[in-house]
Amino acid sequence: MTDHEGERRDLAAMLQPLVRNLIAAELPVLAAHGVSMWGYAVLNALDGEPMRTQAALAQSIGADKTRIIGTLDELQEAGLIERTPDPDDRRVRLLAITAKGRRVRRAVQSAIWANEDRLLAAIPEPDRAAFLRVTRTLSALPREEIVGSHEPKA
Amino acid sequence: MTDHEGERRDLAAMLQPLVRNLIAAELPVLAAHGVSMWGYAVLNALDGEPMRTQAALAQSIGADKTRIIGTLDELQEAGLIERTPDPDDRRVRLLAITAKGRRVRRAVQSAIWANEDRLLAAIPEPDRAAFLRVTRTLSALPREEIVGSHEPKA
DNA sequence: TATTGTTATACTCTATAACTATA
């Protein structure tokens, strides 16, 4: 539609290996703090805003209800989150991050940011800010907006 | 190290869902042309520069030697690539894309680009070019550069 | 009957190791 610049590659083809490498860089940091990737995602989602149901939490991090149960068990046993039954509706378990969980989250995040800063430091300044801005914008787009019309939809 | 802008999220945390959605957008296009995601990656790698060994091809697209065999079988049966034994060393199979393969690749790519252009059209111009520029730069970084020192390395 | 959390089953990908044919 607009301009193709001749030598462009598919966005996904460029971003996927990058993401894979970024995750590879995070894994040792996560392991050093005893949390899994999904566990870190849960701590991020829970920090600042406790969730009322596990299903809501799962959806907010793009996971399945059944998938995060083991993760929540680990986090709870490690004392990083609390899972208390709701007195009003005893089916649901109220989720909240603990002080220790917040500490772990911050430690992991600052290590991850340090590595990202190292990479981004090589990018000239106006481009770097623009990249982060656009990344935020695109990652905030709902799935339907990105997928478009093709989807078969169940 | 540099500036944290207060409200930043992890790069991987932002990029991973985006990539997942971009791939979800590509799948129907690929299916419509009868190629798999790995098959499309192979066509992209083979277009312009034929490869001498399957192992080299696999490495160039970040896959395993054993993983792409089924993909190559499908592509060959569909007439999109050619796999001819090397007369000089009959262990190796020379790989090359066919004219039909090039046509399919182009059709798929233009459909994918059309969708990406739709998304990028919403981004103000200077930011858009900067985003593509930085994406290219970061995706070209070797894994070791991104992962850093932590890795246990076998 | 519907919903929350859980468990159990199956399916997809991927990784590792064994096998063949050439060298």
Place this chain on the structure above:
DNA sequence: TATAGTTATAGAGTATAACAATA
């Protein structure tokens, strides 16, 4: 013996479906 390609086996990750408790 070493290497290119192939096949077979096993493991991780994920999705789907059945289940128990509560509403």
